[in-house]
Amino acid sequence: MDNRNEAEARRVVANVGEQYPIRPVGRELPDGRRDAGVRGTGEECLAHIDAVWTDMRPLSLRRLMAAGATGDGPA
Numbered sequence: 001m002d003n004r005n006e007a008e009a010r011r012v013v014a015n016v017g018e019q020y021p022i023r024p025v026g027r028e029l030p031d032g033r034r035d036a037g038v039r040g041t042g043e044e045c046l047a048h049i050d051a052v053w054t055d056m057r058p059l060s061l062r063r064l065m066a067a068g069a070t071g072d073g074p075a
Contacts, residue, residue, distance in 0.1 A: 008041065008042075009024070009025040009026075009039060009040070009041075010022045010023065010024060010025060010039065010040065010041065010042045010044075010045045011023060011024075011025050011035060011036070011038065011039045011045065012035075012036040012037070012038040012039075012045045012048055012049060013029055013033045013034065013035055013036055014033065014034055014036045015032050015033050015034075016032055016059070017058030017059045017060060018053075018058070018059040019053070019056075019058060020036060020049045020052070020053045021033075022042060022045040022046065022049070025039060
């Protein structure tokens with residue numbers, strides 16, 4: 001982020017459902033969110049999210065569906 005205003009800096013965060021929003025770097029993270037370790041412009045952060053967030057379902061739903069598919073979960 002050479003010569004970019006710090007006010008424009010963004011970071012990728014993740015929630016417990018492995019969903020990825022972006023937030024301004026200087027702002028506190030809400031409860032239930034963690035820093036995903038990627039910072040840059042909004043466009044750079046969104047490009048990272050496009051690359052890693054390939055399944056839009058929350059983690060809890062993915063786990064439930066995987067358990068159902070294997071017969072390990074409730075019917």
